[in-house]
Amino acid sequence: MPEESLYDVAVIGAGYVGVPLAATFAEAGQRVLLVDVQPHIVEALNRGESHIEDVSSERLGALTEKGLVVATNDYELVKQAHAILIALPTPLSRQREPDLSFIEGAARSLAPVLQRGQVVVLESTTWPGTTREILQPILEEGSGLKAGTDFHLAMSPERVDPGREDWTTKTTPKVVGGISPESTSAAAEVYRAAIDTVHEVSTPDAAELTKLLENIYRAVNIALVNELAQLCDRMEIDVWEVIDAAATKPFGFASFKPGPGLGGHCIPIDPFYLTWKAREYDFSTRFIELAGEVNNNMPYFCRSIISQALNHGAHKSVSGSKVLILGVAYKPDIGDMRETPAEKLIHLLRNAGAEVSYHDPHVPEFDGMTSAALEPESYDCVAIVTNHSGIDYADVVRRGNVIVDFRNATKGHEVDGKVWKL
Numbered sequence: 001m002p003e004e005s006l007y008d009v010a011v012i013g014a015g016y017v018g019v020p021l022a023a024t025f026a027e028a029g030q031r032v033l034l035v036d037v038q039p040h041i042v043e044a045l046n047r048g049e050s051h052i053e054d055v056s057s058e059r060l061g062a063l064t065e066k067g068l069v070v071a072t073n074d075y076e077l078v079k080q081a082h083a084i085l086i087a088l089p090t091p092l093s094r095q096r097e098p099d100l101s102f103i104e105g106a107a108r109s110l111a112p113v114l115q116r117g118q119v120v121v122l123e124s125t126t127w128p129g130t131t132r133e134i135l136q137p138i139l140e141e142g143s144g145l146k147a148g149t150d151f152h153l154a155m156s157p158e159r160v161d162p163g164r165e166d167w168t169t170k171t172t173p174k175v176v177g178g179i180s181p182e183s184t185s186a187a188a189e190v191y192r193a194a195i196d197t198v199h200e201v202s203t204p205d206a207a208e209l210t211k212l213l214e215n216i217y218r219a220v221n222i223a224l225v226n227e228l229a230q231l232c233d234r235m236e237i238d239v240w241e242v243i244d245a246a247a248t249k250p251f252g253f254a255s256f257k258p259g260p261g262l263g264g265h266c267i268p269i270d271p272f273y274l275t276w277k278a279r280e281y282d283f284s285t286r287f288i289e290l291a292g293e294v295n296n297n298m299p300y301f302c303r304s305i306i307s308q309a310l311n312h313g314a315h316k317s318v319s320g321s322k323v324l325i326l327g328v329a330y331k332p333d334i335g336d337m338r339e340t341p342a343e344k345l346i347h348l349l350r351n352a353g354a355e356v357s358y359h360d361p362h363v364p365e366f367d368g369m370t371s372a373a374l375e376p377e378s379y380d381c382v383a384i385v386t387n388h389s390g391i392d393y394a395d396v397v398r399r400g401n402v403i404v405d406f407r408n409a410t411k412g413h414e415v416d417g418k419v420w421k422l
């Protein structure tokens with residue numbers, strides 16, 4: 001460790017992961033340097049203003065005021081930190097291949113400032129092998145230091161679930177795997193200063209795959225219920241009733257809900273990091289591909305339900321109908337739009353000639369539109385895409401003409417011939 005580190009941790013990337021991570025360390029009394037390339041984000045953070053919903057400005061402001069969180073775009077300051085936690089985006093390219101350019105770019109900025117004794121940890125979700133094959137060589141070549149001897153290197157995947165309040169960065173166990181037992185211990189010690197439970201694994205690859213397993217598990221199980229929902233539609237069985245009933249089994253069943261498609265930064269994207277890497281081993285990840293196919297088809301299936309509902313419920317075609325999309329964020333009670341299935345559905349409805357508006361209390365503007373007033377009676381059809389809890393769904397059913405509910409938000413208020421469910 002550099003003698004007398006000014007900061008206990010530097011967090012690289014002040015986004016959905018980095019800001020809650022920084023706040024969690026600072027609340028444990030750790031001095032945090034938050035590094036981001038966007039000057040306006042750095043300036044706002046230093047004024048105590050948070051752009052991330054999970055960390056209120058009040059919470060951040062208390063920490064910046066005490067000097068426990070300092071934001072910068074100057075990588076030179078990272079020299080003064082004991083640990084460096086990298087929380088940068090790992091998207092897919094247009095060809096749906098892993099895009100590690102953020103990680104590589106940051107590694108190239110970090111290498112020249114890397115100090116003996118520092119602990120570097122990758123938090124970003126990625127394919128097994130990234131820490132050793134991509135991060136380690138860039139850091140070693142640019143610094144002249146050796147990982148495992150001169151500095152420690154580990155992987156510890158972030159598990160943030162935006163909007164969740166029962167489990168936080170502090171209380172969610174942290175999986176840590178280093179390139180050597182010493183690196184694992186050094187990284188685990190860094191996290192133990194702020195996080196309740198740390199679970200050590202033997203390699204960074206195991207830590208990387210742990211995160212992918214968690215997300216693939218969700219993607220596959222969501223696909224399973226999405227497929228079941230389509231069958232239930234033909235069989236005229238209420239899939240929601242079946243899932244609720246199965247969930248009464250106290251063991252051996254975890255409940256997943258169908259919906260209009262996957263959203264967010266993780267579930268629609270991360271599984272394909274493994275698919276890509278598996279090809280190198282002449283292996284095809286068929287569950288992942290199949291889940292992707294079923295989940296990607298859901299907006300098309302949902303368009304057909306809207307079409308059926310308009311046809312039978314209002315004797316109208318999609319073309320020329322006024323449709324209100326209720327909720328466009330990718331999940332309830334937040335304004336996060338990343339990969340939201342609403343975008344695809346809106347596009348499909350517009351292509352079919354519908355006049356589409358939306359209402360979302362968390363998203364003032366979207367896709368060139370502003371959130372319309374919630375006046376269900378003004379539309380031929382209201383399609384519930386995201387079940388924000390602040391909406392009075394009984395009132396939506398009462399006032400609306402045709403309601404299509406993809407989230408079971410109208411449970412208990414169903415009216416035959418008026419409410420159509422996935």
Ligand SMILES: NC(=O)c1ccc[n+]([C@@H]2O[C@H](COP(=O)([O-])OP(=O)(O)OC[C@H]3O[C@@H](n4cnc5c(N)ncnc54)[C@H](O)[C@@H]3O)[C@@H](O)[C@H]2O)c1
Nearest residue numbers: 013014015016017036037087088089090106124125158160
């Ligand atoms: N968002 C989630 O819900 C979530 C949950 C679990 C895991 N993850 C994973 O965590 C990782 C980080 O995702 P995120 O959602 O926090 O990203 P984000 O897009 O919210 O934030 C990234 C930030 O990094 C900054 N940045 C880009 N390049 C930089 C550089 N070279 N140096 C410093 N800053 C730079 C950007 O300006 C941005 O503010 C991803 O791998 C993601 O898969 C995300």
